Amino acid sequence: MMTLKVNGKDHVVDADPDTPLLYVLRDDLKLNAAKFGCGLGQCGACTVIVDGKAVLSCVTPLLLLDGKQVTTLEGLGTIEAPAPIQRAFMEEQAAQCGYCISGMMMRAQALLQRNSKPTDAQIRAELQPNLCRCGTHMRIMRAVHRASRLMDSADASPVIQRSAP
Amino acid sequence: MNAPVILDRRRVLAGGGALIVSFSLTGAFAEEKSPPGVVTAPKPPGSLKDAPLLDSWIRIEADGKITAFTGKAELGQGFKTAFQQIAAEQLDIPFASLTVVTADTHRTANEGYTSGSHSMQDSGTAILNAAAQARALLVAEAARRLDLPEDTLRTENGAVIAPDGRRLGYGDLVAGDMLHVQAQPTSKLKDPASFGIMGQPVPRLDIPNKVTGGAAYVQDMRPPGMVHARIVRPPSYGAQLTACDTAAVEKMPGVVKVVRDGNFLAVVATKEFLAVKAMRALSAAAQWKETASLPKQDDLLHVLATGLPSQDSVIFQHSNPSAVGRKTLEATYTRPYQSHGSIGPSCAVAQLVDDAMTVWTHTQGVYPDRQGIAEMLHMPQPSVRLIHVEGSGCYGHNGADDVAADAALIARELPGVPVRVQWMREQEHSWEPYGPAMVTKLKASLDENGAIADWNFEVWSNTHSMRPGGAGCLLAAQHIAQPFAVPPAKPLPLPEGGGDRNAIPIYTFPNAHVVHHFLPDMPLRISAMRGLGAYHNVFSIESFMSELALAAGADPVAFRLKHLDDPRGRDVVMKAAEGFGWREGQKAPPGHGYGFAFARYKNLAAYCAIATEIEVNRETGQPRLLRAVAAVDSGQAVNPDGLANQIEGAIMQSMSWTLFESVTFDDTRITSIDWQTYPILRFNSAPDSIDVHIINRPGLPFLGSGETGQGPAAASIANAIADATGKRLRNLPLTRKRIKDAIDA
Numbered sequence: 001m002m003t004l005k006v007n008g009k010d011h012v013v014d015a016d017p018d019t020p021l022l023y024v025l026r027d028d029l030k031l032n033a034a035k036f037g038c039g040l041g042q043c044g045a046c047t048v049i050v051d052g053k054a055v056l057s058c059v060t061p062l063l064l065l066d067g068k069q070v071t072t073l074e075g076l077g078t079i080e081a082p083a084p085i086q087r088a089f090m091e092e093q094a095a096q097c098g099y100c101i102s103g104m105m106m107r108a109q110a111l112l113q114r115n116s117k118p119t120d121a122q123i124r125a126e127l128q129p130n131l132c133r134c135g136t137h138m139r140i141m142r143a144v145h146r147a148s149r150l151m152d153s154a155d156a157s158p159v160i161q162r163s164a165p
Numbered sequence: 166m167n168a169p170v171i172l173d174r175r176r177v178l179a180g181g182g183a184l185i186v187s188f189s190l191t192g193a194f195a196e197e198k199s200p201p202g203v204v205t206a207p208k209p210p211g212s213l214k215d216a217p218l219l220d221s222w223i224r225i226e227a228d229g230k231i232t233a234f235t236g237k238a239e240l241g242q243g244f245k246t247a248f249q250q251i252a253a254e255q256l257d258i259p260f261a262s263l264t265v266v267t268a269d270t271h272r273t274a275n276e277g278y279t280s281g282s283h284s285m286q287d288s289g290t291a292i293l294n295a296a297a298q299a300r301a302l303l304v305a306e307a308a309r310r311l312d313l314p315e316d317t318l319r320t321e322n323g324a325v326i327a328p329d330g331r332r333l334g335y336g337d338l339v340a341g342d343m344l345h346v347q348a349q350p351t352s353k354l355k356d357p358a359s360f361g362i363m364g365q366p367v368p369r370l371d372i373p374n375k376v377t378g379g380a381a382y383v384q385d386m387r388p389p390g391m392v393h394a395r396i397v398r399p400p401s402y403g404a405q406l407t408a409c410d411t412a413a414v415e416k417m418p419g420v421v422k423v424v425r426d427g428n429f430l431a432v433v434a435t436k437e438f439l440a441v442k443a444m445r446a447l448s449a450a451a452q453w454k455e456t457a458s459l460p461k462q463d464d465l466l467h468v469l470a471t472g473l474p475s476q477d478s479v480i481f482q483h484s485n486p487s488a489v490g491r492k493t494l495e496a497t498y499t500r501p502y503q504s505h506g507s508i509g510p511s512c513a514v515a516q517l518v519d520d521a522m523t524v525w526t527h528t529q530g531v532y533p534d535r536q537g538i539a540e541m542l543h544m545p546q547p548s549v550r551l552i553h554v555e556g557s558g559c560y561g562h563n564g565a566d567d568v569a570a571d572a573a574l575i576a577r578e579l580p581g582v583p584v585r586v587q588w589m590r591e592q593e594h595s596w597e598p599y600g601p602a603m604v605t606k607l608k609a610s611l612d613e614n615g616a617i618a619d620w621n622f623e624v625w626s627n628t629h630s631m632r633p634g635g636a637g638c639l640l641a642a643q644h645i646a647q648p649f650a651v652p653p654a655k656p657l658p659l660p661e662g663g664g665d666r667n668a669i670p671i672y673t674f675p676n677a678h679v680v681h682h683f684l685p686d687m688p689l690r691i692s693a694m695r696g697l698g699a700y701h702n703v704f705s706i707e708s709f710m711s712e713l714a715l716a717a718g719a720d721p722v723a724f725r726l727k728h729l730d731d732p733r734g735r736d737v738v739m740k741a742a743e744g745f746g747w748r749e750g751q752k753a754p755p756g757h758g759y760g761f762a763f764a765r766y767k768n769l770a771a772y773c774a775i776a777t778e779i780e781v782n783r784e785t786g787q788p789r790l791l792r793a794v795a796a797v798d799s800g801q802a803v804n805p806d807g808l809a810n811q812i813e814g815a816i817m818q819s820m821s822w823t824l825f826e827s828v829t830f831d832d833t834r835i836t837s838i839d840w841q842t843y844p845i846l847r848f849n850s851a852p853d854s855i856d857v858h859i860i861n862r863p864g865l866p867f868l869g870s871g872e873t874g875q876g877p878a879a880a881s882i883a884n885a886i887a888d889a890t891g892k893r894l895r896n897l898p899l900t901r902k903r904i905k906d907a908i909d910a
Contacts, residue, residue, distance in 0.1 A: 015438070023438040027393075032385040033378030035557075037508050038590040039441075042840040045508055074378035082377060089376045093368060093806055096814050097241025097558030098375035099509045105376065124848040131840065133508045134241055134558045135817025137851040139810070 004065060006031075007075030017063035021055075022046045024062055025072060033073035033102040037131070044130030047103035048072050054110040056129075073102045076109065085109050088147035089140075096134030104130050108144045117148055209348040211290025212236065216274035219302075220344040222295035223252065229323060229336030231256065231263040233296070235288045236276030238268040238529055238553040239371070242871050243807040244284045246369045248292050250803050254363040255296035255355060257320040258335075268531040268553035278530035278632060280561070280693060281661060282770050282869030289803065289867045297352040299344055306343065307333045357801065357863035364861065366806035371555070383527050383554040384512045384587065391514065391583040392421055393437040394575045395444035397430040397451055398592050399644070401834045402690065404453040406430060414447045423447065424578050427646030431575050433584065444589075457832040460688045466499050469604045469625045473684045480659060481669040481679035488675030490610020490618035494716055496709055497606045498895045500701040501827035502599040502689055504837070506845055509557025510593035511564030515572035516583040522549045522576065526569035527556025530632065534566045537633030538573050541642040541649065549573075560818070562632050562692035563597045564588055570639040594843055595835040596640060599828050600694030601627040601687075603664065605705040609674075615717035617728060619676035622706070626664025627684050628654040629697035656683045657697070661767050667699035667876060670706055671765050672728035689828070689835075696875035699766060700822070703876020704883065704897065707762035711884040712893060720749040721761045721884065731765070733798050736860055737772040738763050740796035744858045745776035756780055757791070758889025762880035766873035771799035772860075773873040775816065779885035786905025788886055790820060790852040793878070798860040799870040808870055809857040815874025816855055821846035823879040826898050 004011050006029060013028050020039070025031045025048070034057050037045030041059040048057045049071040077083035082090065085105050095101045104127060111118055111126040118126070123144050132140065208214035213222070216236070224232045233252040239245040245265050253260045266272055268279070276288055300320055307325035308315040310333065318325050324332040357364070375381045399406070411423040414432060419439030424431040432447050434440035460468040514525040522544060528534040531551035539549040551569070559565055572586040588596075604625040612618040636642035637649040657663030665681040694700075714724035722742045729735055741747075742761070753759050758781065763774040778791045793816050802808050825844050829837040837843035879897070887893045892907035 015436075019438045023436075023441075027437040030387060031378060032380050032382075035382075035509060036384065036587060037510075038840060040590060040839055040841075042590075043508060072378065073376070077377065079373045079377050079379070082373075086376045090368065090372055093372060093810060095241075095369075095372050095375055096243070096810060097508075097555070098372065099241075099382065099507075099557035101375055102378065120853075124851065127848045129847075131508055131845060131847065133506055133560070133818065133845070135814035135821070135846075136810070137817055137848060138813055138855050141848075141851065 002062065002066065004062070004070065005068065006070045007072060013062065015062055017061060019062045021048070021057040021060045021062060021065060021070065025057060031072050031074055035099055035102060037100070044103040044107060045100050047106045047130065049106055049110050052110065052113060054107040073105055084150035085112065085147040088143045088150055092139050092143040092146055094136055094139035094143035096136050100130060100132045104132065104140050108147065112144070112148055112151060116151060118144070207350040209350050210294050212274060212276050212287040213291045213294055213348040216291070217348045219295045219299055219346055219348055221274045222292050223256070223299045223344060225299070225335050225339040225344065227336050227339065229334055231258060231335070233263060233265045233292050234273045235265065235292065236268050236274040236532070237284045237288045238279040238527070238531070239555055240279060240529065241555070241558040242284065242811060243369045243804065244289065245371065246367055247285065247803040247807060248289060249370065250362045250365070250367055251289055251293045252296045254360055255293055256300050258323040260362050260367060262323060270531050270535050270551045275532040277533060280529055282766060282871045282873065284869065285803070285867035286770070286869045293354065294352040295348060297354050298348055301353055302343055303335055303338045306338045306340070363801070363803050364805065364863070367804055369807065381555060382509065383514060383525050383556050384509060386514045386525055386554065386585065388514065388516070388583040391585055392433050392435055392579070393440040394431050394433045394572070394584050394586045395440045396571055396586065396588065396592065397432070397444055397448045398596055399428055400453050401455045403458060404428070404455045406451060407454050408452040409447070410450050411447065414443050414450060417443045417446060422578060424575050426574070427644055427648065429574065429641055429644040431571065433575060433579065437587070455833050458688070459830045459832050462830050465501060465602045466497065466604055468688070469602060469684065473686050475625065475682040475684050477680060477682050479678065480665055480681050481677060483674070483677045485675035488612060488618040491613050492716060493608065493610040494712060495606070495608045496712060496895055497604065498701070498705040498708065500603045500704070500897045502602045502691070503694065503822055503826050504594060504599055504828055504843055505560045505563040505597055505694055506843065507557040507559055507563050507593065510588040510590055511568035512556060512585065512587045513569040513572040514583055514585045515569070515576035517576045517580045520548060522573055524549070524551050524569050524573050525554045526551055526565060527554060527559065528565045528569055529559065529562065533632060533634050534569055537566065537636045537639050537642070538570050540636035541570060541639060542573060542577060561600070561694040562630070564593050566633055566638070567596065567640040570641040574641045574645070591838040594838045596690070598631055598690045598692035600700070601629060601664070601691040603698065603701040605701060607705060607709045609709065609713055611713060611717050615719055617674050617713060620670060620674040621678045622668060622670070623680040623682060624664055624668050624698065624702060625682040625684060626698055627687050627691050628656055629663035629666070629693050630657055631692040654685050654687060656681070660769060662698065664698040665702070666697045666767055667702040667706070667764060669768060671731060671734060671768055672725070673730050674728065689830070695818070696872040699764070699872065700819070700875045700879060701897070703762070703764040704823070704879040707764065707877065707880030708883050708893070708895065711761070711887065722747055723749055725761070725763055734763065734765055734772050737774045737796045737798050740858050740860055741774035741776050741794055744796060744856055745794040747776055753778065753888060756783060756889060758885040758887065760881040760883065760885030760888060762877040762884060764873070764876045771797055771868040771870040771873040773797045773812065773877050775874065775877040775881040777881040777885045779882060779889055781886060781889040781904060783908055786901045786908060788824060788899070788901070788904060789850065790882060792852055792854045793881070794856045794858070795874065796858040796860060797870060797873065798862060798868070799873070800862050800865040800868040802859050802861045803867070805859050805861070808859055811870050812857045812874050813855050815872070816878045817846065817851070819875045819878035820850065820882055823882050823897060824850070824899055
């Protein structure tokens, strides 16, 4: 048994200390966003934020997380009240199958938290560990730039989605 | 447009619906010869021809609730949103007021596989016409009730409205079985000029959920009582399980069951990571006898072109002896085996309840996969239900069908319990059916005016579909103690073709000869991968066209136009060239190259032309795409942003195949088993820009665009590399090392 802080809440988790964080998030806490992609730290689909840093949850055992703050995509916002990064990905339609997108967003979020105005080159370098197979890279980069702008506007208004008349 | 012929349902049913007498038909509509005096009714369009009842596609409840149904599976292409646009438009209802139900053997029509860029063409067309015909039936019913002529009525916002303002809601108008009628061959479709929803970049319905952590994939399912299973696959094709002491594994924490049936080995546990640990222990306990059966990976040219028996057929022949070639070029192009490489390994959930099996699956074909699973389980098909739930993008036949079979086989051992099977990364990489390796040999001559006088094209390839149907296509069914044999491979018939897809040139040549060498033996497990043979055939044809243009001293775009008659094709070529700023005789800056390529997918679906600029580092050989400009004509564009997204993705994915990817193997095992050993494109390879120009064709048929970019992107990049380096690379992938070696040669 150990206590894990996820998205601002304490959770008592009954899992072996060698259990990768990804399985705890998905199986014990029933969170969907972090995805199993490789289990080898090669694709980034499982990326979450731990104490402000992007972390590959599939290769991070539970025992390393004592006292640390874990943030998943669910912790950023909701459909009704999306965080800037979520709103940006919606507005740029930056997904095809979307399986990689949660990991992309969490890595981008970690970047934006330490560098609110990243250059294109910085975004590329940051997202290098994360794979997208549908080829949505251009939209993902545009969405990160848009999120940066949205975070900038103090009174970010609610999501305005283009909708059919 | 023809007015709809609304037949009384009883009369249609009495006539069996198959023959409808005495339509005034033009010859073009009459597809089959009929006895004198009887005219066979033309078939309704799209998938309506196979599932002709309107309520297979559109249902309206008395409370006004409207649902559209498709037998196709949403794979991340975004067509679910497009279908909703189509139905809303033709029914004259708000976009958000209806829902779309996708592939489910208990609820939707059997539309076979979601493949070949057919979804818009088959299912989109069916929904378009079914919705239009449903609207016409509602108007007719309102006219009857109001005692007014139909042409005085209009529809708006889910109601039929009379000139005096009286409104009859669709829910009020719809009688129990009003839509349970045969579709008519033609529909009164709305004038595209009046469209308010079709043609708009409506945001995709699935994205908000996917970017906020909602349950969006079969991987996210957690039905009560669910257990987690993992498979221990054989280490290589044909390996036999000789011994496996399961006792220790069965005692591991959380382990519910070890399932062993011949060479099929799996373990079930209460929690996911306990299943992973038990899988590792079980894998260590299993002893296998392996056979060295794989060909030489570095000699695929000879393996395919001379080493395997082939069935040869001339698929195109055109002669004009007056055209005489003066200068002849020959070239051979090769493609390795390539992986679909889904980011999420395949996953399925299955549950056996009261002798009925339900499988939640990201298969591309719920009906054919059901057939295979039912056969494997020796169950009648109606007792097996397959429900499509999205998975990670598949781009063809990946492990989806196999993992569905795995889950069903294990669920049968645990009645009542939902079983989730998740493949591991190395299982997806080593067991998925790959895109087949291919060889093409081209030979052509230029006449004295620099035009192509004769063209010879030969392609060697396996089939490009080993999908179920039969149980023998499923890994689990192959591995159990009473196995099902892999069915013999068949070439996919033209005009769509498989290995010969796009092998027939779209250009007009005085003399042309195209041969398909079909290779029935499959040393590696292969099946359908996005574009099938078109990827390599278009890569070959469009590389060779640029080689010929160079030999003729002609501009590559002008050279293509010189041989291209198809007016829509010409429009697409010119649009891409214009968008790129292509100028005849232009010279790229030092170290840069310009490339161009064009194809019409299958020679009958969407048109796509792509111009690229590439930079090549001469010291390292490293190529980088700087910009790509595409033009696409896929007929009536329903969701232009979705279409652009597909083409952008096609360029990126094809670039990844083209620059980086080949399945590797030794004489026994697949050795490309993860992203380290099978590298794909990452962000450092993303270009500065991709522009997609859509040539919309309002009112023309949907052509399907999911695969049209794969071939042109590959050839355009290859042509740009040749322009940058002066060296032509013909063996895929065009790796940094191969480019460097070519520069140094």
